[in-house]
Amino acid sequence: MVTGTEEKKTGWWSIAAAGAGVIALCYGFARYAYGLFVPRFSETFGLTTTAVGVLGGLSTAGYGLGLLVSPATSRRSARGTVILAGASATIGLALMAAAPGVVVFGAGIVLAGTGAGLVSPGVAQLIGETVGSPVRARAQTWANTGTGLGLAASAFTPLLAFGWPAVWWAFAVIGAGMTVLAWRTLPRTPWSPEIPELAEPTAPEITAATGRRAAPLVVNSVLIGATSAPYWTFSNSRLAEAGLSPVAATWCWATIGVAGLLGGLAGRAAGHTGLRNANLAAWTLAAAGIALLALPRPGLAGALLSSALFGTSYMALTGLCILWATRVFPARPARGVTWSFAGLGAGQTAASPLAGAAGSAIGLAAVFGLTGLAALLAWSQLTPRLAPPSS
Known part of the structure; x- marks a missing residue:
């Protein structure tokens, strides 16, 4: 568990920044950038409007899957959930870039969407466990702005002269780097009774x-x-x-x-x-x-x-x-x-x-x-x- 001294040494901002980076990857690249490139995807794979909608639905399905499993994974390890989110998004982006056909492309979309579903609950849990209450709210909201950072970073990529697979490979490489950075930066957070609100892990969580x-x-x-x-x-x-x-x-x-x-x-x-x-x-x-x-x-x-x-x-x-x-x-x-x-x-x-x-x-x-x-x-x-x- 991160103690008060360790927290000051690490700085809440470093946790928030690493969380924001993974959120930027999972939302800005792995989830929302899809809409920017729909015309190019349609040309490459011969997609109809209906097929485009189905692929978009696969992204939502992956997102929902990530949301469903994130409470359990975050309870076991919030840090691990954030790293898993980054890895899922990165592998999904790489599969999309390398896809020889629409089936593999769709599988990549599901994995990328799963990362987006995992990341926000994981980051919120991690900050709740490692950042002191005086600055916790600031850490949560600054980490959440990673979505905006990802949107800004991906906005102009459709105007590049490169083909979309090259852009997606670049997204995957950035994602791998961000995931490794999170692995090296984010603190480990085993449960400890030193945090009062976490002192009764077996207490009922949902009441009327x-x-x-x-x-x-x-x-x-x-x-x-x-x-x-x-x-x-x-x-x-x-x-x-x-x-x-x-x-x-x-x-x-x-x-x-x-x-x-x-x-x-x-x-x-x-x-x-x-x-x-x-x-x-x-x-x-x-x-x-x-x-x-x-x-x-x-x-x-x-x-x-x-x-x-x-x-x-x-x-x-x-x-x-x-x-x-x-x-x-x-x-x-x-x-x-x-x-x-x-x-x-x-x-x-x-x-x-x-x-x-x-x-x-x-x-x-x-x-x-x-x-x-x-x-x-x-x-x-x-x-x-x-x-x-x-x-």
Whole structure:
């Protein structure tokens, strides 16, 4: 177990940074970069639109598998779970790069998605076990911004002259390096009664009271998924519809990632103003960013502002979900993060096809306007029963 002295020597920032690096690998490269290269994948493997959707579903299936097993693996070894996540994502990327056909390519997608499902619960559990309470919230939210870092790093790769396999091999090499760095940097965390909240590992973890406290967290997470899905899936289509070029859309994608790094400030904000106030502020920014794409002609400036607001608020909201989860499950943060991210995934899975159908019927501009309004439903958290726990 990392003692207070060892923690000061290592520094919470080094744990958060290593966690952020693996999260960047698992989300920015192994999960979200797929959407950037769909046209190239379709050309290489002769994919139909339906086949593209099936492959996307395999990524979600792998993600769900990772979420399902992460509480058990994190309980045994949070550090091991993070390293396993990096290895899974790296092997998945390498399989995709080397795939002679669509079957091997699909297997790589599943492995890559599994890494994304494993990593956030594992990092949350590791930080909960190794970082002191005064800076734990900051460590959690800064580690979570790794998604933004990964998005920014992958944004311009479709514009490179190399074929997509070369890009994917580069992702895999970076992933191998990041996994080795995590293996060398992250502390080992065997269970110890020195940490009060971990002193009773055999105590019941889920009670009726805990379930009631977790329900608002899951509702909040589902709302994040439902309101972010149209943006992740259709923002580029909406920008093209509004007259922006593919290069401009790429800049917007990069802006989402770079601005997402500001989401790391959410932990400090929650410490100063309270978790509920920080959460509602982030939801308001999210509503504004989404609704900007409802304008008939947002222009490049409006599109970049929308991307910045969305990136900042999305990373802040997911980081605050992690803090919320650690308050509901202080002994096993991985379990709470799994519940939260499963809700987020469910919201995204349900909302993407609904947004597509609505876009065909009423237009994408209207979809973004309605989604922005839906984000304001989060203000129902002013009701105590739906609010995050105060401590």
